Amino acid sequence: MKRILASIFVLIAVSVVISCGYNNSSSSTNTHKPSGLPFRVFVSNPLFPNGTGTNLPVLNIVDAMHDVLSVSVVSLLGDSAQPGLMAVSPNLQFTLIYSPSGNSVTVIDNATETVATATGTTTALSPIALPGFTESIAISPFSTSAYAAVPTAPVVGQAPGAVEVLNLQNGSITASIPVPGAHFVLSSPDGNHLLVFSDNSDTVTVINTISIGTSTDPRSFVTGFDRPVWGIFTSNATAYVLDCGPQCGGKAAGVSILDLGSSTSTSTTPVSAATYGLLNGSTLYVAGTPPPSPPGTNTCAGTTTAATRCGKLSILDASTMTVTGSAVITDGYHDRMQISQNGQLYIGSHSCYNINVAGGEVRGCLSIFNTSSAGVVIPPNNGDVTGIQQIPSRDIVYVVQNAALAIYDTTTNKLQVTTGNTQNSNGQVDIVGQLFDVKLVD
Numbered sequence: 001m002k003r004i005l006a007s008i009f010v011l012i013a014v015s016v017v018i019s020c021g022y023n024n025s026s027s028s029t030n031t032h033k034p035s036g037l038p039f040r041v042f043v044s045n046p047l048f049p050n051g052t053g054t055n056l057p058v059l060n061i062v063d064a065m066h067d068v069l070s071v072s073v074v075s076l077l078g079d080s081a082q083p084g085l086m087a088v089s090p091n092l093q094f095t096l097i098y099s100p101s102g103n104s105v106t107v108i109d110n111a112t113e114t115v116a117t118a119t120g121t122t123t124a125l126s127p128i129a130l131p132g133f134t135e136s137i138a139i140s141p142f143s144t145s146a147y148a149a150v151p152t153a154p155v156v157g158q159a160p161g162a163v164e165v166l167n168l169q170n171g172s173i174t175a176s177i178p179v180p181g182a183h184f185v186l187s188s189p190d191g192n193h194l195l196v197f198s199d200n201s202d203t204v205t206v207i208n209t210i211s212i213g214t215s216t217d218p219r220s221f222v223t224g225f226d227r228p229v230w231g232i233f234t235s236n237a238t239a240y241v242l243d244c245g246p247q248c249g250g251k252a253a254g255v256s257i258l259d260l261g262s263s264t265s266t267s268t269t270p271v272s273a274a275t276y277g278l279l280n281g282s283t284l285y286v287a288g289t290p291p292p293s294p295p296g297t298n299t300c301a302g303t304t305t306a307a308t309r310c311g312k313l314s315i316l317d318a319s320t321m322t323v324t325g326s327a328v329i330t331d332g333y334h335d336r337m338q339i340s341q342n343g344q345l346y347i348g349s350h351s352c353y354n355i356n357v358a359g360g361e362v363r364g365c366l367s368i369f370n371t372s373s374a375g376v377v378i379p380p381n382n383g384d385v386t387g388i389q390q391i392p393s394r395d396i397v398y399v400v401q402n403a404a405l406a407i408y409d410t411t412t413n414k415l416q417v418t419t420g421n422t423q424n425s426n427g428q429v430d431i432v433g434q435l436f437d438v439k440l441v442d
Contacts, residue, residue: 034113035072039065039442041389041398042095042108043405044083045433048073057081059097060431061113062398064391064440067407067416069429074113076106081127084436085135086387089143094168095441096137096146103130105137105148107168110441118170125171130164136184140191140209144168147194149185163196165212175212177219179205184229190236193260197229200249204228204241206260222258224265226250232279234318237261240284242274246291247333255286255316269321272312278337278345284316285369287334287347303328305378306361307353313345313369313376327376329367338390338397340410345369346397348385356382366401368413377413381406387438403434 033040041062047055059074076083082101088094094116095108104127109116115124132152139146146166153162159180167174181198182205188194194207204222211218226243227250233239237260245253255277256268273288289311292299300310311334315325332352339345345368352365362380369376383402390397395410407428409416418427 033072033111035061035070037061037063037070039063040070040440041391042074042086042439042441043387043400043431043435044086044097044437045431045435046082046084046099047434049432055433057083057099059083059086059095059108060433060435062405062429062431064398064442065394067396067427067429069431072113074108076115081106084386085137086437086439087137087139087146088439088441089139089168090141091143092441093143094139095439096139096166096168098134098137098148099127100133102127103133104128105130105134105146105166107171116168116171128166128171128173130173131162131176132160134164138185138187138194139168140187141189142191145174145209147185147187149179149182149196151181151183151199153182155180161198163194163207177207177212179207179219186231186233186239188233188236188239188260192236195231195239195241195258197231200227202226202228202250204231204258204265206263220263222263222265225256226252226254228256229275230277231258232277232284234279240277240279240318241265242277242286242288243268244275244288245273246293247273247275247288253288253290255284255321257321267321269316269323271314271316271323272326274314276334276337278339279318280339280371282318283371284318285337285339285345286314286316287311287329287337287349289331289334289349299331300328305363306355306357307331307363309353311349311352311367313347313367325374327369327374329369329376330363330365330378332365332384336385336388338388339371340390340395340397341392342395342410343371344397344410344413345371346388346390346399346408348388348399348401350384350386352384354382364401366399368408370413379406379408379413379415386436389438389440391440398438400435400438403436405429405431405435405438 061070085098107116134148161180165175184197196205227248273290277286309331332349334349336348355363364382387400
């Protein structure tokens with residue numbers, strides 16, 4: 001279980017996809033940004049060659065309207081800089097960059113494409129040092145604070161684990177809230193509550209952010225779950241909680257409803273597996289990998305793949321909390337999901353069953369579910385999926401898989417190719433390095 005969870009890379013500030021529309025009126029060059037681009041994607045890259053035989057930790061910048069790599073980069077100089085996981089503030093002012101080599105978080109000013117400065121000064125913020133690794137960062141809706149779940153954070157007299165409160169205005173940690181094994185953290189839409197999911201636990205810790213820094217303990221504990229690992233807020237007071245169940249050492253996977261007002265969980269709907277999900281209108285999509293039962297059973301039976309382990313996508317009617325459909329997808333630990341404007345659900349995982357047969361099947365950790373036809377496409381690429389970003393106003397999705405960027409045309413669910421038109425003018429973007437995450441910042 002530790003091996004599986006140690007490689008989870010979950011982002012993430014919100015539980016639903018945040019889309020920002022492209023405004024054609026802003027298509028003129030923005031001189032306030034070194035790149036001069038009004039509609040940008042950042043790609044984290046710790047090994048970008050500088051032309052002198054050495055590599056630099058940077059964020060590459062891509063024109064998200066024309067799929068063109070900018071010559072400008074966001075530099076992250078320093079011995080501990082190794083850009084990986086990213087989180088974008090709700091107001092699009094900041095991008096937080098986690099560097100696993102130094103367990104630090106760098107705050108980037110999206111407008112200037114440089115390290116952010118302390119409020120009221122011209123002094124660049126130093127990286128915020130965390131007391132251990134994190135794989136989950138949530139940014140408050142006010143974009144002034146962020147929260148990092150650190151499962152190994154030392155706590156005097158208690159088991160390790162804490163949620164660190166980051167001040168984005170002065171680059172400091174203002175509080176450390178003990179939560180044993182805290183691994184994933186999620187903010188409510190109004191920023192008043194955090195949901196914290198801990199390793200090997202059947203409890204969700206709820207943090208009242210208003211009480212942080214006061215004499216009142218901000219924590220409360222809601223029981224009745226089965227290895228909960230992620231959540232999706234439906235309002236400021238209600239959230240769907242994904243019970244990982246057997247995949248995480250529990251008993252039964254499902255989707256529970258958490259009522260923050262009464263601090264209770266109700267209406268658990270059984271599903272095949274659940275580690276990540278997305279709410280789209282009244283439809284809830286939940287992905288996971290059910291363990292074979294009995295052990296050794298081929299969980300891909302009935303499909304044409306040579307793989308013997310497969311994952312499962314469950315489709316739920318959110319109004320009735322009933323399962324209305326399912327699909328077989330690639331296996332692994334699912335922790336990435338976005339839906340395109342034309343209804344193509346891109347699902348990413350890591351630690352999946354890779355197949356690479358010369359002249360035959362090639363299979364990795366990316367699955368694409370057509371929400372209209374219920375068909376599934378498994379693109380012929382190997383490797384973990386560590387970043388997915390759909391591009392609003394375009395039938396395009398950016399995917400970082402196996403440390404490289406792939407741009408998919410969602411009308412075909414194949415790699416985009418050059419056609420000479422505005423929508424698909426440049427095919428693929430070749431970025432040298434070892435890419436990890438991708439985020440739209442406009």
